[in-house]
Amino acid sequence: MSIVVRDVREHELDSILALNNAAGPAILPLDAARLRRFFDTAEYFRVAVRDGTLSGFLVGFGSESGHDSSNFRWFGERYERFFYIDRIVVASRRRGGGLGRAFYADVQSYAELRYPQMACEVFVEHDSDPARVFHGSFGFHEVGQHVMPGTTDEPSGIRASMLIKELCSYAWVREHYGDELPNAPWLTRPRPPAPAPHRATGT
Template sequence: MSIVFRDVREHELDSVLALNNAAGPTILPFDQARLRHFFETAEYFRVAERDGTLAGFMIGVGSDAAHDSSNYRWFRERYPHFFYIDRIVVASRRRGGGVGRAFYADAQSYAELRYPQLACEVFLDAAADPTLPDPALLFHGSFGFREVGQQLMPETGLRAAMLMKDLCSYPWVRDTYGEALPAEPWLIVPRTARTPQRATGTGA
């Protein structure tokens, strides 16, 4: 069956938490309070559903978000306007089946209408074999990301490669539509715009 992408639902948060914390060293764990913060404030918090089951999730925020990640702050200090992918997790049984690449395509289709750049990071110290090229860097490189720096995360001691991708459609969209995008069903409305009451969450 095809992969269906949609906004996360509140009753799915326990499953998302379990999926995140079972993902291994490439994904930082979080607790219920931080997950709730993302649910209440993240501009993009979507799940992938395949065969009626949760296949993964992705969380993203814009460059004006109240986000306390040191990697996010690294980008904020250097770039004025971008969309940041905080994390993507694919269920172990679904890895290698195209869910991750489809997620990045979904996130880009959202971001390129609103931001000139897409940002994320890869943990370099989490590679299974540090003597070999990191497959995560290969994956991101094949999707158009380039490394723009590295940082040693103060809260974890992990070294991260900081990646950016220019979104070539953004200048045309900005010059043609400004911030008034057409009211078309295929244009994903930001979660925080649809549910403004969720914009008051505090960080964990």
């Protein structure tokens, strides 16, 4: 059985929306408008295709993206530069088959060239022990907890375990290449850089 991780395609958004909203309480629901914002602005938005079937996706944002998640802002208040995994979703029938590990290997190979840390969260209330073990096995550790205040897109009162992983390759890459990575296909961004949001400035 083959697993292919590749960039999302626009015609797949309806399938991704259905996959997200069938994932259960450990994943925040999406509507079509927010998913479209992800498609338009996420730095990393890739899908996993197993045996020809779309079976999961992962969405991530760099620390300068201005992403509007309260969990993203929590990290932004504490860390200068990081890559944030907003969500990873794997179809229920494919869980335990290696898709999550394939995604994390892929996203780390992208992030460690550009960011010193990778961040994500696991909701505490929803049988989170398997997710904690999974993330711990990848080197994530808890750096605090955050209760989501509630917004149009996020329900309030959900407590999240905030996780960070140090990306040890970043310092070496920065020392030797700075922002000018070699011109090789596997080093290119999976998607164009997310446009920086307009911020009003005042005096």
